[in-house]
Amino acid sequence: MNRRPPFHRLIDRHGRTLWAYFMAATGSKETASDLTQETFLQAFRGWKRFRGESKPFTWLYAIARKILARHYRRAGVERRAEERLKSEAAGSCPGDSSDEERGFMIRQAVSQLSEPFREAILLHYFADLSVARIAESLGIPEGTVKSRLARGRKILNRMWEQV
Amino acid sequence: MNGITEQDLKQEGERVLGSAPPDLEARLGRAVRRDRTIRIRAAVAALAAILLIGGYILTRAPGQRSSPESAALGTPDYLNVALISPPEESPIHLDGEPICAAIYPPLLNGVVRVYFDEQDLTSIAERNDHFIILDPPRETAAGPHLLRLELIDQEGKLRGEPTWVIYIL
Structure with missing residues (x-):
């Protein structure tokens, strides 16, 4: 039996979750949007092959992980984030409020x-x-x-x- | 500065989640539809090229055979109508790939009427001389549905009425 939900429902249910995952991992809203879009495009292209044996999020997340790993490899993001953390620790952080500053540093620490x-x-x-x-x-x-x-x-x- | 508590992580997580673009889902939906359209058009262009080359070879070959499709259509000249999407007996999803049929040779200046469960959906079908693309209405129930085309040439003569059963999930 095929248990696939309509594809647009996947976007409604998991779009924000994946966006937040990418945002926290990359620290950039633009990159998060691009990677989320790439995940859903890849998912859509493979949608016919999804047999419903695992939950849709598990399947989506497997795609998202690969995309994030590829992004890290391509852009050397990890190295740049490390450098940014060091410079931010030494100087100022982006954002106006101390909450934003602390949040930024938390995300950078998580990325390490x-x-x-x-x-x-x-x-x-x-x-x-x-x-x-x-x-x-x-x-x-x-x-x-x-x-x-x-x-x-x-x-x-x-x-x-x-x- | 205090250490990172679980509460800090939760707060930052909520802040990140809350900073997602408000129209994120709409943008993702548009991107998926755009990608689908591009891929269909590319497939259609590739098929058109194949049909054109194939047609050219056939028309030049001595003692050419009539195609099975044209025999089924009962048309005097060969007129192929092939269902490209969905592949034979494959079910489709309402938000998956649309129904797409190719016509060769092109029905120049002719009329193609599209009936889905005998409801005339010509106005919402995308059509050129070579192709018909139809997105079944969103409210279509799951199960088998009848797709029928009426191919009318420029002289008003019915050239074919291919019919397929489309399974919707």
């Missing part, structure tokens, strides 16, 4: 985490996914997600103290 922790933090806090849904999307037990979140937060705090 190694992938398993960064992914868990991005999906849980930025893409607003539950632990159960992250576990399903990544194909790992819920306990692993919880421990990645806890360890990720601990590493973030250590990084914050150093800054």
Whole structure:
């Protein structure tokens, strides 16, 4: 039995979630919009092949991950983000309010985490996914997600103290 | 400065999510539709080229055979009408690829009427001399539907009435 929902429903349900994921990962609204669009275009082209064996978000997220990895590879974004973090730590941060400044630094710190922790933090806090849904999307037990979140937060705090 | 608490992460997550463009979904929808149209037009152009070359070769070959489609249409000259999308017996989604049929040779100055479940949808179909593209109405129920074309040449003569069953999911 085919359990695919209409494609436009995927956009309505998961468009913002993926955008927030990309935004937190890249720090740029424009890049987030481009990568979200690329994800949905790729998804649409492969929509016929989606058999409904996994949940649509799991499938979309698998595409999003690949697109983000390719973006990092192409643009050397990680290296640039690192450089930006160093310069921001030494000088001023973009944004007018201290909230924005702190938010920016939090996102930069998150981008420095190694992938398993960064992914868990991005999906849980930025893409607003539950632990159960992250576990399903990544194909790992819920306990692993919880421990990645806890360890990720601990590493973030250590990084914050150093800054 | 205090450390990063779970509350900080939640707040920043909410702030990021809240900063998404308000028309994000509409923009994504438009991008998907635009991409679909571009890909269909490219496929249609490629097919048109194949049909033109194929037609040229056929018309030049001695003792050419009549095509099965034209026999089915009962037309005196060969007139092929092929359903390009969906592929044979494949179901379609309402927001997936549209229904697309190719006509060869082109029906110059003729009229093509499009009937979907015997409802005349000619006005919403996209048409040129070679192709008919139809997006079934959004409210179409899932299940089998009948698509019928009426091909009328410039002299007002009915040249063919191909009919297909389209399955909508």
